[in-house]
Amino acid sequence: MHPTATRAAVLRDFNAPLELTEVPLPKELPAGSAIVRITSTTLCGTDAHIWAGAMPFVPLPIILGHEMTGEVVALSAHSGRDACGKPVEIGSRVVWSESVCGHCQGCTVLREPVLCDNRGYGFGQRSDRWPYAIGGLAEYVYLAPGAHRIVLPADLPDTWAAAAGCAVKTVVRAFANAGGVRPGSTVAVQGSGPLGLVATAFARAAGAGQVITLGGPPNRLALAAKFGADATIDVTDVTDPDERVAQVEELTGALGADLVLDFAGAPTANREGVLMCGKRGTHVVVGIAGPQAAPVPMDVVMGREITVVGSLNGDVGDLARALRFLSAFADRFEWDAMFSPAVGLSGAERAIRDMESMAAIKAVVDPGLD
Ligand SMILES: [Zn+2]
Ligand SMILES: [Zn+2]
Incomplete structure (x- = not known):
């Protein structure tokens, strides 16, 4: 019984x-x-x-x-x-x-x-x-x-x-919905909570050439580095979203990222995510920013032929x-x-x-x- x-x-x-x-x-x-x-x-x-x-x-x-x-x-x-x-x-x-x-x-x-x-x-x-x-x-x-x-x-x-x-399953699906990681490509991960950290490791393991993780606090970014991030950006240091976009641009030699995944769910994250994408880049939306989200620049989506993909759990x-x-x-x-x-x-x-x-x-x- x-x-x-x-x-x-x-x-x-x-x-x-x-x-x-x-x-x-x-x-x-x-x-x-x-x-x-x-x-x-x-x-x-x-x-x-x-x-x-x-x-x-x-x-x-x-x-x-x-x-x-x-x-x-x-x-x-x-x-x-x-x-x-x-x-x-x-x-x-x-x-x-x-x-x-x-x-x-x-x-x-x-x-x-x-x-x-x-x-x-x-x-x-x-x-x-x-x-x-x-x-x-x-x-x-x-x-x-x-x-x-x-x-x-x-x-x-x-x-x-x-x-x-x-x-972890949410991360796995986000990469699958993005069509995977092209070997040697540049991946930016927004967020350094459990999902962002696992995503950092996943991108590295999947063959990314460069992995950039944005988040905080510093102990989480240190773990992101151990999980394969080549560069980290502390969002509490770099508080201006446009400055974060500029840093990703610089880190990628002005090309932008091939794949940007949002696990942060902050109000500006998806606008930033799209702006961090290079030409033909993909932005995956996993975080929920709520009703106050900053508008996504659709002219950039069009001009760079960016793919925006949702991923749910x-x-x-x-x-x-x-x-x-x-x-x-x-x-x-x-x-x-x-x-x-x-x-x-x-x-x-x-x-x-x-x-x-x-x-x-x-x-x-x-x-x-x-
Ligand atoms: Zn059903
Ligand atoms: Zn959950």
Whole structure:
């Protein structure tokens, strides 16, 4: 018999302490569903934004955390195999994608699960309504039938697997949507949070000739350099967006970058991103600047034949490739340098504040620790 309740850190009001409480787990498991004991949750910038009230449309109460990994403790009938064909069993270590419905236009006609009309984002579901426990700041979590799971190799650390669940798969998809990295080309990465750092490493690993990372604070830019950036620009030093564009122009010998990816989500980022592109360059929009974004100069888009591409999160294919990328380049890039020491659920609120203040690059919660 699987557990019927879980300890969880619940967000009841924005910008307020999390409540450590018991939340029910579904008693009956619909076909294809599972219960997982969480062994690691890594926090995402979005968790900090929601906690602080920057996304007021998020329904409360909820359990924050949408990057997690754990061990299957209960399986419905017909749970079968993972997305890559491995059997899913009690005790399997798994990660999973947001659930998708399989029958909307995004799922069927477009065959792009990230565009599913009914995608089960954890932060769209209240913790006081069935199936209650779908967030990472809890001991146990319910896996919906449409959440494609991947059984993890034994040597892949929990924190890496958890981070693949949002940050790393988002980076993988952004490069895929850009059409990849042409060997020897120039890549500029806007942002030095977890996504910007992983993107810096990805660009290097994919064969870029020059990688420029823009962000801050200095400790993150130092890590960007270790992850392969040839040059970094501290946006708190160089506060004028046009000066940042001029610096990229200078660094690229006046040619501009072939590929500029925005993981910063700042209001001026996409205007800058387009201006940093050289002729026939590509700008990928991943960050969300909100309604106050600076206008993108469409005359430059036209005059230089720039391609502007949107990229939204990632699907189970991006997740599978993210896991392989982390494994394949484990010797080249010190992924562990991104993660803070794990804390228990009682430290979750502090961990979220550390994400908000940028004291942590990736805060880690292990719900089993307290
Ligand atoms: Zn996220
Ligand atoms: Zn769908």
